[in-house]
Amino acid sequence: MEIAKLGEFGLINHLTKDIKPENETTKYGIGDDCAVLNYGDKETLVTSDMLMEGVHFDRTYIDMQHLGYKAAMVNISDIFAMNGTPKQMIVNIALSKSFTVEDIEMFYAGLRMACEKWKVDIVGGDTTSSYTGMAISITCIGEGEKDNIVYRNGAKDTDLICVSGDLGAAYMGLQLLEREKSVYYQQVDEARKRNDRKALEELSHFQPEFAGKEYLLQRQLKPEARGDILDKLKAFNIRPTAMIDISDGLSSEIMHICKQSECGCRIYEKNLPIDYQTAVMAEEMNMNVTTCAMNGGEDYELLFTVPIGDYAKIEDMEDVRIIGHITKKELGMMLITRDNSEFELKAQGWNPLA
Template sequence: MTEISKLGEFGLIHRLTKDIQTKNASTRYGVGDDCAVLSYPDAEVLVTSDMLMEGIHFDLTYTDMRTLGYKSAMVNISDIFAMNGIPRQLVVSIALGKRFTVEDLDAFYLGMKEACAKWNIDIVGGDTTSSRTGLAISITCLGEAQAEQIVYRNGAKETDLICVTGDLGAAYMGLQILEREKAVYYAQIEDYNKKVRKAQTDKDEAKLNMLREQRPSVEDFQPDFAGKEYLLDRQLKPEARGDIIQKLNEEHIRPTAMIDISDGLSSELMHICKQSHCGCRVYEKEIPIDYQTAVTAEQFNMNLTTCALNGGEDYELLFTVPIGDYEKIKEIEGIRQIGYITKESLGCMLVTRDNNEFELQAQGWNPLRDE
């Protein structure tokens, strides 16, 4: 393990970026000067930025640096797709405390590079600095789109169909499992510590020696994740839905409004409705939910629809299309029609399986509340 201070700032930047070869024509100059230089003579430039803070957005007891690098890049890439754009460049800032090594940073960059390789994105710059405490990550993603191809949140029209990709609630259930296993692990530690304290009080040296041999370690702890792999992947290693954007373009379907689902379906749908000045009807029975999500919600005694509506971090796409695209959309795998757009005065309603209507609540996943 190598201390970061040994390499120095410039040695570190060199180590992390020396194997980067830029692949996009729009990348004129990457890492190495005061700015990166990009060229977009024939398209609009899309820019998005997301910050991920340790203890708020991620927990290094559940994820490793490589997976975290992958996710940090993907959540930004997702925002470019959500405008119907093509991601091109990534700017990466990271602040980390003393406990991190050069190898941790290597792993983080490896994960980021894997995400970028998947979508042919260039890492063109950033900042590496230190933090007093936790790890802070800030990524800016740039992309491109023709002006007339860009899909905003504000273009949904009455009678448009509401579509969603993939399935919902899985990332949230993944988080529940990780938190449960973390609690189990801490309970084992607590239990062990109790036994040690008792042996100390009893002055039972034999018992103490035995306990020393049995000291539980993170490495030995085998969390019970069997059958839950999909949920964990959805939480820890989300995929931006560029595949769907490509399919929609191939089929010449242009959504009227689009957003990626980072804060939960309800919250995102309400953004679209608010900005488009319209209402909506969403059918509970049409909301796509994976089997594992359903089983796990049952085990946790949670309401499945609430998880799917308000669980965050699915990074699926939510979009609206004119009703005329109904047949074309039906043919595309991985897209589900869940409802339709109405007049604003009709509100944003969930139609339940038993045909009741409830107003949607934008509970969302709000990191400002999570402290």
């Protein structure tokens, strides 16, 4: 269905009519100039992200439902990174005329799947048109206990540096998608040059080679915000001293923590958690797997520091790895390789403005 047929209010109504607020803090959701939230003695957290077609996502790789899921998760992840609980979401999207109502429905289906997973209410947003491509801007609001919000600036000398899950897989997933896309276009080009109609016909059923690499795709297309790690930390009675989520790559994120906490760090290459598929793919692509883990980005894992006194507890925690420790500022931000060489960390994280 053409979007213009429904009109703005028709479309919003169509997309949101069965969204029912579930949080006590959501007093009024969609349908007025503002949503109304009500936080008693909790602190309110707000985060926002903008995703532009062609810059942040490529619709030849990601379908609308995964895109919605990912867009929501990325913001939910930022609330978790403050040790908060996500509660409400505002969704602004702009679409060119080539999008159908069904496309946006799929996008919303993905959004809602992510929101339902973490009990987040969609309370409003703007749906409008764009001359070119799709733009997504999401704001997520959450709450935190006054004394339990974790900033980036609380890391102290001797604190342990920990990371959840594994690193570099989302980046390898993107490499995989790009490789298969270029294989496809190369074959199409060659068939065209040979004027080979049969080959061109067969290419319309082109199947990319993803076998054995499903985890990489899942990490790229369906990232999960790590609220479960916060629950574990709470259960172990551990309060991180600093925390951030890994969107631009481990290097970039640990540098944020060190700069804001005015300290240095030592990260040990041998301790970096890397999945088998990530290692295999890096090998295939002739890439250094440590570089992928350090600078890949889009992992949406939690990077946090805990007091050295929590060593025994954190060592036993499933799906969390101690990868280094905080040092005095003058010792710099260092990566210690397997052969005990020291390299200064550089943020080679993805630069959306480059």
